[in-house]
Amino acid sequence: MTRSARETGRVVVQHPSAVLLAAQLVAVLAYPFLDESTTGRALLGVVGTAVVLIAVWAVRRTPALSWVAALLGVPAMVFTVVEAFHPGNDAIVLVNALLHAPFYFFVSYAMIRYLFHDDRVTRDELYATGAAFTVVAWGFAYVYAAVQVVWPGSFIGASGPGDRSWFELLFLSFTTLTSVGLSDVTPVLPNARSFVMVEQVAGVLYVALVVARLVGLTVARKAR
Template sequence: MSQWMTTVRQHPSGVLLAAQLIAVLAYPFTGDTPAGRAVLGIFGIFVLAVAVWAVRATPALTWVAILLGIPVVVLTVLEGLYPTNDVIRLWSSVLHALFYGYTAYGLVRYLFDDTFVTRDEIFAVGANFTVVAWAFAYAFMAVQVVWPNSFVSFQGEGFQAFPNLLFLSFATLTSVGLSDIYPVMPHARSFAMVEQVTGVLYVAMIISRVVSLTVLKGR
């Protein structure tokens, strides 16, 4: 048990990656019910705490993550209590996007700070990818609050739930195009294009650097 806890403490990025992937797998089981939203809200707060912990291991400023994280936690609770309040939705989405964006910034600095690759930095590559996907998903959520019907799905127009926008975000970031949700309004398409460029740059800059450092370490 002690050895397991030591391993966990040494790999905060690995814990963050695991928490993000568990959240992805948990969404289908919760459903759009008050109880489901409460469970997701509680787990979301846990993921936020893990993200702050992961940022502590990076060159980013922990106090910035905490200052962003506190109102995000409050708004997460309020969003669970008032799921149809557009003002709460908007501010919660904006601050979530900023929080995950700053976490991604910290992880990028973490990956570029060393001249060799550690095991936790390998986990950070995956964790950072999921964090960026979350940031854009919340940005999409804010976009559809400000500009209704920005996205359409196979079910038609209307407000898209966060899991749907997260699916769109992952599909856009990976450039696989396997999504039945589409941005149709100009602002939504602009954010989608920025995410597409981000996905290409992620592969070109971050993954290529990690691979090159791994090869140099092997030599």
């Protein structure tokens, strides 16, 4: 093994939150290119499985119970691949969403707990700030996927009538969580609007609690 490879491996081991964040962003960038075919969806399933594995690995670095993440993550991995081959099966989509949503919310809880477990700011905690935010967005995207299966017609979009794709729901989730309001997907049924409002509150609280804490700790350290 070369020195550069060892250095890369050391960085990855020391900063699993950065790996999780990078994996999620790569999946987001890859989705538009791979969703049009069965092979592409299978590849997306593999990418999704990798993201889940990385998330479990990242949680193992936190004070949260890693076995809980594994208990939620293993069935989520299985249904990630299953849905890649059966994207139109509502039952599979619903089960997959109901498995992924609590898993990603638990991962975000674990990473936020990791951010709050001491009084100093490390580089990996900075990466965890971004990773936890994106994990929450993914969790709500799966919530929306479940919502539109249970209550058809919950969302409308510029691409026409029918169910929104998971990528459209992820886009809605990111625009809601960041409060930019740029999404062309709109919740139209009361149940869908309720969950969107919950995510709006979560986005505000995340900035207020997590980012403010990191800034406060950084300022306090410089003042010493």
